[in-house]
Amino acid sequence: MWLLLKQIARAGIPAEAAPGANDAWRTQREQLHTDILRTLGRALCIRAVDAGSCNGCELEIHALSNPYYNIEGLGIKFVASPRHADMLLVTGPVTKNMEAALLQTYDATPHPKLVVAIGECACSGGIFGENYATCGRVANVIPVDVTVAGCPPAPVDILRGILTAVSTRA
Numbered sequence: 415m416w417l418l419l420k421q422i423a424r425a426g427i428p429a430e431a432a433p434g435a436n437d438a439w440r441t442q443r444e445q446l447h448t449d450i451l452r453t454l455g456r457a458l459c460i461r462a463v464d465a466g467s468c469n470g471c472e473l474e475i476h477a478l479s480n481p482y483y484n485i486e487g488l489g490i491k492f493v494a495s496p497r498h499a500d501m502l503l504v505t506g507p508v509t510k511n512m513e514a515a516l517l518q519t520y521d522a523t524p525h526p527k528l529v530v531a532i533g534e535c536a537c538s539g540g541i542f543g544e545n546y547a548t549c550g551r552v553a554n555v556i557p558v559d560v561t562v563a564g565c566p567p568a569p570v571d572i573l574r575g576i577l578t579a580v581s582t583r584a
């Protein structure tokens with residue numbers, strides 16, 4: 415016990431310094447907020463669908479939910495049901511096993527719905543392409559409004575994709 419306490423006292427509290435203020439980011443955030451309110455008049459509810467990804471893209475989507483990006487402050491939230499969603503964020507190449515589920519999720523999402531394909535696999539099929547096990551890109555299965563390239567894309571790129579999709583309906 416004492417050894418552990420001594421070790422803790424010796425190591426201190428290693429932590430990263432807080433990131434500095436970013437005016438460009440603040441401007442983008444305000445633009446996004448305005449577009450969302452103008453288009454929807456309320457919060458933007460997103461249903462994330464993993465159609466067969468390696469989970470790399472999911473980690474970046476999870477990172478988007480951390481306080482640094484403050485998406486809840488922008489009125490953006492993730493929901494558990496497509497029936498409550500305005501937008502689908504779809505990752506991965508669409509595996510044959512997920513094809514029917516993705517179509518059902520799309521049908522269950524009320525109009526006007528937006529679809530954003532996240533990551534190289536969702537945009538083009540990526541390294542998996544089209545084969546006996548996958549349908550390839552998301553657009554091969556459901557209509558896609560915006561694609562966000564990258565393997566995986568950074569959270570800020572995902573946010574830009576969301577902004578672009580919302581702007582197309584603004």
Ligand code: SF4
Binds near residue numbers: 466505533
């Ligand atoms: S784009 Fe990259 S990180 Fe995303 S699902 Fe495909 S391989 Fe994984």
